Amino acid sequence: MNRLSWFNAVSLTLGFAFLYIPMVILIIFSFNESKLVTVWAGFSTKWYGELIRNQAFLDAAWVTLRVAVFSSTLATILGTMAAYVLVRGGRFLGRTLFSGMIYAPLVMPEVITGLSLLLLFIGVGLDRGVFTVVLAHTTFSMCYVSVVVSSRLITFDRSLEEAALDLGCSPAQAFRLVTLPIIAPAVISGWLLAFTLSLDDLVIASFTTGPSATTLPIKIFSAVRLGVSPEINALSTLMIALVTVGVITASLVTKRAMVRQKQEEQAAARAA
Amino acid sequence: MIQFRNVTKRFGQFTAIDDLSIDIFEREFFALLGPSGCGKTTMMRMLAGFETPTEGVILLSGQDIDPIPPNKRAVNMMFQSYALFPHLSVWENIAFGLKRAKMPKQDLKERVEEMLRLTRLEQFAHRKPHQISGGQRQRVALARSLAKAPKLLLLDEPLGALDKKLRQDTQFELMDIQEKTGTTFVIVTHDQEEAMTVASRVAVMDHGRIVQADTPAKIYETPNSVYVADFIGDVNIIEGRATPNDGETYRIDWAEGQEPLTATSAHPFEKGQACHFAIRPEKVTISSERPADAANAVQGKVHDIAYLGNLSTYHVELANGTIMKAQSANTRRISRRSYTWEDPVWLSWTATAGVLLAD
Amino acid sequence: MRRFVLIAIPYLWLLALFLVPFFIVLKISLSDAAIARPPYIPQFDWAEGIWAFVRELDFENFIFLTEDALYWKAYLSSVKIALISTALTLLVGYPIAYGMARAPEEWRPTLMMLVILPFWTSFLIRVYAWMGILSNEGYLNQFLMWTGIISEPLIILNTPAAVYIGIVYTYLPFMILPIYAALDRLDGSLIEAAEDLGCSRAQAFWLVTIPLSRPGIIAGCFLVMIPVIGEFVIPSLLGGSGTLMIGKVLWEEFFSNRDWPVASAVAVVLLLILVIPIVLFQRNQQKQAEAEQ
16 A cells, blocks of 8 residues: 555646646746746746836735734734633523534525625724724634634643642633643634635625725735736745745654654653 | 532532531541442542532531632642643652742752652652653652642542553552551542552442442441442352241342342341342352252353463353352362363352342 | 633624624615715614614615526625535546555655645735636737647636636645545555445445545535635636626625615625535534534
8 A cells, every 4th residue: 555556646736737737837928028927038037026126016915914914913812812712612592503603604605795884884983904804804704713613622631721720710810821822823824724724715805995095915816817927926926935935844853843842752651 | 538419410410429417537548439420539539629519518527618728728639630730850750839828948848759759769859750650759749749848639540541560569559558547548540459569448339329338348248238249359149039938047039940049138128128248259169069058059061261371261151051150279280170061060059148239 | 701701702802703794795785875974874773763664674686686696696606616616626626636545655645735835925926827828819829829729819717617726726725725625534454345245346436435535525515616706816817707706796896886775685686596515514513523523
């Protein structure tokens, strides 16, 4: 079983080629000299220069970053609370409705979420802008956070919390001193997920934003509608590079920690 | 020190504890013994404060503990999974409860070191729980729950996760620590051997009730019911009908065409009352000739022999098909064993060797 | 008290920002369009009371949806595209997941990361990447003409084919991950047992592997199909004017025609279509969670 059969080798190669070739092409052509994106005319980084000088993109990036930081932080707090209520809250009135509202946004088409939130904001007379986008992003990404955190809480040994209570903690102290440090990795990955979701979102942001706050995906979308452009290629390359570095670092860190823990456990077992 | 007064606990339709009353005394090592689902863990969790009784009261030093939340009780618990905080070192785990009690730094340090000495963990103080072995983790859990010097320590299957050899060593260690600290220990276990070894008093539980609570020796020698006799150790049970002789001895008719048995009982039986006669295998003597002076003797043939090293258990088939077990110490080498399969043998015991139990 | 606050905060947040907006959509879908700001005449006013609302109630926006062929064609074609692309994604994704589960142990974390990596990169960028590949003078056509397989450029961009490619590409991780999770749990000795009992390789795969990975397949299919029905970005960037999808129709109704009541009615009907798969999906997940416990 430990050698790949030729069939598996072929399917993996083709599959990953399919997943990665489009991105590789995008990255290569971001260094293309020519304005005509489909014709290679020599290596150049000039589109990156253009990008940095493009004030509209910089403004949009700044708006997006602000929205992502605020909404993911808020979503992490609310989502962790929601996960805790779902897993540890016991029975309360409307629990089914609550868990339904947590899971439904995960599969809800973005056009519907966006439309309904917009109509709400107009209904209550909120001026649309960064604030409304933050509210919208918080709402849908808190559900993702709560799914990530609650799957960790389910496997969490409840007697750890009871031990903390037994040793004199108030419930709030038990959460702060025991539960939170242990589920921290899940909370952090929830935050990262919320952050990228907010960074990526086009549809909900388009509905809920106003003229003052154009996010980067909205900007990219309106540029891309007109066709492929080398500047967008450069921007995409930067974003892909950022995500790749982030994901690889995160997976290396967790892998190292896991290997170390395993080694230490084995050492302890041998010593006994 | 602890009094359960008519305590009942229900989870929905299910009754976990059924109108239970018992006293647990100071400095006692008390074991709750029973199969899983008998309610022993629920009793412990009520003492710790994680469950509240549906009916009845629990008194600790004469005070109703129901309104006191777990974090304010002078009761500590050692969890079955140990529940060591994985993000804290051994030292910090032991200090955890003391810090919550706002103990001054110097005293705290001394107390933690005292606990580390008591459990022989000094050299592991700065390791994390995953860096130590199972037996060491068990000791950290014990040290942590003893650090606050609770009036009462609850131990939920404390040795369940250890292998057999380590478990036996740790049992004696637990008894040692209990004696040194003078804390009242209440241990929950399903392992009868463990309960018998460590506890000064054992309560055998079944379906939310305590069937019998007594010293290990009394529980073993004079069980008050078939359930207890069967749950603790190995036993032969013979069904029959009792007829009072003079004094405290009874005649038991147990099978057609068989000599009746004779047994003593402190508990009175009426003439013809159905009874169970229970006798431990090691109290049954096996011999090839009928012993002249035995109060009871039955004949049979060897059906099976289980050789356990120090002991051999003989399964002897009696004339009516009943299998009876007899145990004898192997004081000689195996090659000179006197009985083998299909040998006709006599089983005998004295009138006081067994107990007579009502239905 | 503290428990109450803990429950109330996320609860109220979701009620206010998730549930209430739906009722607003429902309400507006029942009102009349107007050229104003906001561009609709509210049909429901608490002051007038429920009876006034019911008396005036009409479903003209919904009737409009049934009368104009554009809408029901868009719904139908969304569902059709979702079904076909889900099947395609399964066909592409299953062999990859299978290959991953059979790969040497030490490769698996890396393979896993390679599948997740695109998921973290911007959806929009991944769709955009295909625009350059599929266009008439795009890289694919250049490559095919260079190899001499074709002499005329293929027209792929702005056709349904491009939409299928885009969907398979972007939703592939959602299909691979649950199937991989199911296959990874599968005990290898089961297949050996099947072969020992006389199955051929192919029979063992068909009779043991496929049924045991079914929960993963079902989860993957729902995870792809449900969001694809309401997809907007892919049809609008790759599908051109020829591809009808309801997400795009809703967007245009809202942003271009500014007919909010009709857009809301479109959303309500879309939601009704999605209720069935969503409920089925939830039930599948629940069953799986129970089986694991």
